[in-house]
Amino acid sequence: MRLVIALMLAGMTAQGASYFVTVAGLGGMPEYDKQFADWAAGFDRQFKESGPGAHVITLSGNSATKQRIGEVFSQLAHEVQPGDSFALLLIGHGSFDGVDYKINIPGPDATAGELAAWLNQIPAQRQLVVNMTSCSGASLPALARKDRIVIVATKSGNEKNATVFPRYWLDALHDPAADADKDGNVSALEAFAYTQRKVAAYFESEKLLATEHPMMSDTGNFNAVRDPKPENGQGLLAGSFILMRPEMAENEVTAPAKQKLVAKKDDLEAKIDRLKYQKAAMNPEEYKQQLAALLLELAKIQAEIDE
């Protein structure tokens, strides 16, 4: 997986803008109204800081009407290019009546089907939807599509309590701990893993029964998973979808004088990935020795690149 991610990252840096649309629905009570607006503002701030190529649109409270959302999507349908990346984030109360998922917004609510129709207008080949609302699990069947990562805060439409998911997804965008592979980027996969753990830890520490179980699918499959991994085929696309991308990483890859070293580095990373996949079948000591040798070599190359 590491190899694929590295290659896709390299491709991504040379192309495409990033679009982030955040919709925060009605709270129904002052504290929820404030909470949803605060989260939406937090995402707005984080995405705007994520790089000069970021296009950020945030619809919150009274401005998050169905009409307005439709207008924004119509406009973006003309603006976004196939090589761009597009992310839609939904905050608020969701509902599920056994048939339709809806997000609660001013005026008529928007159904999962309507959300899917809006998203289908967007030409970006790589899309991410993070539905953080209650009952969001019920939106997944309508939203799942090839080349689209769908992340939901609840495993089904029956988890109806207000969610804590957005709080930790927001944290994932600025907490260095979310960058699990320490490559300087936070991918959708890393943000999902971070948020999922934080949500579980929240319920554990508060001694509450968990009322939300985040899930994701990035294969177009309706059967989302809690633990994306090569064995279940989930996570590949999410691992390459970069949410936060510091400039340093781009400099590193694009510096012409270091291209040979970068190629060697990529080769070593691929070897490390392959070795890790063979771990279960290997003698532990042999695995450790081979891994140590490769990691040491990689560290030396990196030191040369950084000189």
Add this chain to the structure above:
Amino acid sequence: MRLPALLVFPQLLLVFSPIVLAFAIPDAPRDPAACAALRHYGKLTESRQCYSKLLASSDAFLRAQADAGLEQFEEANEEFRTAARARPASAAVKTEWGKLYLAHQQAGDAGTLFEEAIQADQNYAPAYLGLARVAASRYDKRAADLANQALKIDPKMFEAHELLAHVALEDNDPVLATKEAQAALGISPEALDALGVLASIDWLNGKEPSPWMDRILQVNSAYGEAYATGAHFFEINRRYEQAISYYRKALALNENLWEARSQLGVNLMRLGLNTEAKQQLERCYTAHYRNAETVNSLRFLDTVGDYETFKTANAQLELHKKEAALLRPYMQPELEQAIATYQRKYKMTLPGPVKLQVFPNHDDFIVRTLGLPGQGGLLGVTFGLGVVMDSPSGRAPGDFNWASTMWHELSHVYVLTATHNLVPRWYTEGLAVHEEGAHSPDWGDRMTPEIVAALRKKQLLPVLDLDRGFVRPQYPSQVLVSYFEAGKICDYIAERWGDSAHLGMIRSYANRKTTAEAIRDNLHEAPETFDKDFAAWLDKRTGETVRHFDDWKKGMKEAYADLQSGKKEDAVKQATAVHGYYPDYVGNESYYELTANAMLAMGDSTGAMNVLESYREAGGTSVELLKKLARLETGAGLQKQAGTTLQKIIYVYPEDMDVHRMFSSLLLNSGDANGAVREAQAALALKPTDVAQAHYDLAKAMLAANRPKEARDEVLASLEAAPNFKQAQKLLLQLSPSE
């Protein structure tokens, strides 16, 4: 409370078929009392035959009682239902039906039926007795009132006196218990349960054999219930080994006393004798005796393999596998320190290693201790040399100080061992609370608003009655208040007479002295004088709070109102003005919380830090506030203070990864590499999201602790998770100079 009269109704006797027994039945009785009489005289087979014969009756009420006598609960229940339809206004039917439910350990349903019986007939004494038994089964203070009400209606009801004797002995009042038992015997010289209480008093006082038991056996040679009664009293006095011995005696007389067998299993489990515990409980289960205590205990015993055991010369620590790596580095040294401290202080060596078991699931802890889940208030329990306690992971962050609980329970281990379990409840609890505060002044029981309310109402008990506050509370918070009072009494003794007075008290109890005698012998004053002097001493420490409690409440309310309307300075002034009335209050919306947050909002971080340090010293345990303090102290370069604060957080919430990371970094910077390793390992044990960073932090600490090989392993683990982690790469190069 276990009522001996009910022990003869084991459900498992369902396995016998009354039809098989019916062929040998003598002349048909017409009254269930005749069948009960046969049982009373130990003629158990004949009694069953008698009840079986009654099953042929055309009267549903008689058939119901016959089924009940044969422990055929479902059939009995149906017959009672039929009988109640035929005689809806019969208090007798409702009462007998209620007794069936009580025998089936459904006290709530039993209580409803007894109440319905009383509605049907306000003067039906057996219904009041039934309600009294329901209350007694819950240690409810109304038990005695209801039994006396029954006696008022029917002064000849000796069973009510038996119940009063039982309740009195549970209240540790052998004088009253004797009086009530004798009253029962005055009415019925063969009142077996009254004799059982009198025998129990002898046994509790070390008098074995008891002549009262001889008298019981003359009436009923199979009356094992009397030994089970004795076992119950040993059990509630925490003399578990003797309880086990007496349950065995009970079963030797009548192996079908399934409640006694279940209790034997539960008590064996308490002492960690799990193999036999499981055998006894499985025997109950196989015989269809499947009450909640039996089933829960068996379920718990199936989880024993989930625990890891760590042994040292003085202690055996059992931790759940999922949290052993996190907790062991903290709990093992604390356990050793507590043992060493008490060994010096109590001048004694325990006869074996202390066994401490820690449960991450509170219901498992409760099953292990009481046999039934749902006892939310308990944190730790001591059984001989064994201590079981909640894990901090079983409680909300900040709710539970595992270390102070451990010190508390360890004190019990010493005091119970030193007194051969003869110490009264109030004293061992009081001394345990005192020891918490003696080890760390911010531990021990805080003066909560409930305690202030009790002090205002002058609800503290005289020292001679203090046990009652633990066993049969008269108001909802009395157990809490009794812990506080007992703790303060022990503080007072230590302050005025010194620790040696406590050693003297312990010796007195070991020599079977009463509290009155122990006070006279060691403190050289009468208990009444002691109470008076203690009240004056306590008033000096709590009087200001008690007298100004309303002023404090009003002031804090105003301060919070100021805060909500944005007047931060006024809020701080107002809260500070009343803080002196009640500095012990560290709960929600305290002076500390309000003032520190307001000061921070006004940019006064030094002021906030000072307030929060007072909060920490006053025993505040909010993880959020303490973390805030640790950050302020770290920011101000006060590493030692920050370390103290972080350690306090680990005592109440060791599952906080940020705390361990912060502490590891702080210890590394201050040169305590081993401490830094411990904290970094704790962070890793919490299975962090950022695995690479956690291994890297541990690698740095290992390197500082001069453990380069382990440091290299850790940095490789870090890079395995994140091959491009630059800091780790640099460290790997540093650790691999020749490669």
